[in-house]
Amino acid sequence: MSNRVILSVDAMGGDFGPRVTLPACTSVLKKHPALEILLVGEADLLNKQLGRMRLSDDIKARLTIVASGDSVQMDDKPSAAIRHRQDSSMAVAVKMVAEGSAAACVSAGNTGALMAFGRQHLKMQPGIDRPAIIASVPTMQGHCYMLDLGANVDCSEEHLLQFAIMGSVMFEALEGVPARIGLLNIGEEAIKGNEQVRLAHELIRQQKGLNYIGFIEGNDVFAGKADVIVCDGFVGNxxxxxxxxxxKLISRKVRRSFTRNLYRRLLAFLAYPVLRELQEQMDPSRRNGATLLGLQGIVMKSHGGANKNCFAYALEQAIIEVEQNVPSKISERLASYLTSKDQ
Amino acid sequence: MSNRVILSVDAMGGDFGPRVTLPACTSVLKKHPALEILLVGEADLLNKQLGRMRLSDDIKARLTIVASGDSVQMDDKPSAAIRHRQDSSMAVAVKMVAEGSAAACVSAGNTGALMAFGRQHLKMQPGIDRPAIIASVPTMQGHCYMLDLGANVDCSEEHLLQFAIMGSVMFEALEGVPARIGLLNIGEEAIKGNEQVRLAHELIRQQKGLNYIGFIEGNDVFAGKADVIVCDGFVGNxxxxxxxxxxKLISRKVRRSFTRNLYRRLLAFLAYPVLRELQEQMDPSRRNGATLLGLQGIVMKSHGGANKNCFAYALEQAIIEVEQNVPSKISERLASYLTSKDQ
Incomplete structure (x- = not known):
């Protein structure tokens, strides 16, 4: 990155809070000299923990603590969060994007609450009804994107079309080539599937400007047949x-299999670099960071259980989306679709 | 198995037809001296292929060829199969169960057509609206069962309750202990999920005689938290x-990773037994054989792409279900539920 980028970070969110978010922030700050981070959370706690970390003056200068109140709990309902947690680290981090003091915010907290604050403070893009959660999943060739991953249950065909458009724009912005869009279904023939996907199939097929390749079955998700896979949030999640x-089960079985006796332990020792490389490549949660797409601003959701490296990955993803200006590209494309619809 | 069991087998079904079904049948016949198989398919072709296999007289005596007409194609719609394929190997195999000449039938053919023939010739159990596809999936401790896997899209809450009852009875019949029933959802809290699962949750919770443990998230499917996982066929599939x-992706990555250079090839050679054991344990399709539950008879669906060992596994599963008398146990339990409902 060349230009200055400011991120607001919900330092209290996730299963581990500041123990993970602080080291992740400082490591990403070291890597990106033009990055600044607004660290939102309990000021005393953050100051104390930062004090222990012996940071250089340069890092300290680019790290600002923003004090917040009670944190959002993992079991808070979105409506309760909206009513009672407006001064939480999550809400304040989102509001900083809305006010323009940060270009994107990152949180590992409660997804429902994050979406609710996003809708409230950042507003939806014109033409989009609901935010969708999009994330990348590994494929043989690299990765593809999948949305929605749980923000919306009971989607209409119109929502699935909106997901297709947003996913297509995001893929093109981040990867530089047009996306092949697939619709997740239980069979490749148009007769299969439920009412929702059959209607969405017709709608997406008719939408100009989309490279729609039709239905994708579950076994093709990780095969790389499509670049963007569109589905209802219930199914995607x-x-x-x-x-x-x-x-995770495979990884445990590997561990158990390679520790059964001394010979196997020796094998595991010899094969450690290969096994580790595989584990890193294959864990779908390693490529951490799901974007709440459809908002007028960038909100990145990290896995709640993310460790330092995973949370750092989500921060890096947020930086890339800021640099690629994803929300404004989506709104441009949406504007052109809406115009062509009216004609 | 001690008593005589007769299976009818759709010899023409699946991606490989008799090339897979015949060797699978003969290998299972060798293992089970009290088994007889009615092999349904093109008589000339089957006779020719069996002739090449140099079978013992004992095996020949327990293997009867039943001639059939045109086979069901993989892209036949269920309605077209019902109209035009009544003398297909699949239809004839199902009819033999209906007539009582076989105790169960096994097919690797078109799932939709197999369900349609099952409903037409075997009829549904009283109290069950639609058949459900149930199969076992691996877990850390062993395996659990999941249904529906694609027979029904757009299920009502009543259907999900029926799946819970059928799955519970089947698990108890096969495993000898009561089943913990879980309902697949995107969050453990009752507020999450779509309309369908929220309604089904209430209904299953209130059903006496079920050991219902509540919602199960996607990441818990393979964790062994439940013995029977209930879901809509679209989601389950x-x-x-x-x-x-x-x-499959992991298995390919493992192969690629272990063949990158000479040292790694040597490692792979040394670790071959471990890697092979893992692959066998982990492939969800290896435990082949999905039951069409809810019919008044046993119909076992094999993966279309099953090889000899996989198809043989499906045959073995059918034998177990015959011995455990699963359909009549389900109908007994259903009768007691229906009675308690009326009171």
């Missing part, structure tokens, strides 16, 4: 989490 | 197939 669950 | 896709 379960598909991704099931796969993460299986990856 | 996508969750399972996505996970299979990820398992």
């Amino acid at each position: 379960i598909a991704l989490k099931s796969s993460e669950g299986l990856a | 996508i969750a399972l197939k996505s996970s299979e896709g990820l398992a």
Whole structure:
């Protein structure tokens, strides 16, 4: 990055709070000399923890603590968060984007509350009804993007079309080539699937400017057949989490298999670099950072259980989206679609 | 198995037809001396292929060829199969169960057509509206069962309750202990999820005689938190197939990683037994054989792409369900539920 970028970070969010968010922030600050971070959270606690970290003056100069009140809890309902947590680290971090003091915010906190604050303070893009959660998943060739991953249950076909448009623009902005859009379904033939996907199929097919390649089955998600996979948030969340669950199971079975006896332990020792490389490549949660797409601003959601490296990855993703100016590219494209619709 | 069991097998179904089904049948016949198989398909072709296999007289005596007409194609719609394929190997195999000449049938053909023939010839159990596809998936401790895996899209809460009851009975029949039932959802709190699962949650919770443990998230599917996981067929199909896709991707990455250079090839050679064992344990499609539950008879669906061992596994599963008498156990339990409902 060349120009100055300011991120607001919910320092209290996630399973580990400042223990993870602070070291992640300082490591990303070291890497990006033009980055500044507004660290939102309990000022005393953050000051104390930062004090222990022996930071250079340069890092200290680019790290500002912003005091906030009670944190959002993981079991807070979105409506309760809106009513009672407006001075939480999460809400304040989002508001800083709305006010223009930060270019993007990053939080590992409660997803529902983050969406609610995003809608309240940043507003939706014109033409988009609801935010969608988009994230990348690994494929044989690299990765693809999938949305929605749980922000919306009971989507209409219009919502799925909006996801297709937003996903397409985001992919093109980040990867520099047009996206092949696939619609997640249980069979490749148009007769299969439920009412929702059949209607969405027709709608997306008719939308000009989209490179729509039709239905994608579950087994093709990780095969790289599409660049952007569109689905209802209920289905997307379960598909991704099931796969993460299986990856975790495989990883445990590998560990158990390689520790059963002395010979196998020796093998594991010899094969450690390979096994580690594989684990890193394959964990779907390693590429951490899901974007709340459709808002007039950049909000990045980190896994709640993210460790330092994972949270740092989410920060880096936010920087890339700031540099690529994703929300304004989406709004431009939406404006052109809306115009062509009216004609 | 001690008593005589007769299976009808759709010899023409699946991606490979008799090339896979015949060797699978003969290998299972060798293992089970009390098994008989009615092999349904093109008589000339089957006779020719069996002739090449040099079978013992004992095996020949327990293998009967039943001639059929045109096969069901993978892209036949269920309605077209019902109209035009009544003398297909699949339809004939199902009818033999309906007539009582076989105790169960096994097919690797078109799922929609198999369900349609099942409903037409075997009829539904009283109290069940639609068949559901149930199969086992691996967990850390062993395996659990998941249904529906694609027979039904747009399920009502009543359907999900029926799945819970059927799955519970099947698990108890096969595993000998009561099943912990989980409902697949995107969050553990009752406020999350779509309309369908919220309504089903209430209904299943109130059903006496079920050991319902509440919502299960995607990442818990393979964690063994529940013994039977209930979901809509659209969601279940996508969750399972996505996970299979990820398992395949991991397996390819492992192969690529272990063949990159000579040292790694040597490691792979040394670790071959471990890697092979892992691959066998982890492939969700290896435990082949999905039951069409809710019919008055046993219909086992094999993966279309099953190889000999996988198809043999599906045959073995059918034998177990015959021995455990799963459909009549389900109908008994349903009768007791229906009675308690009326009181």
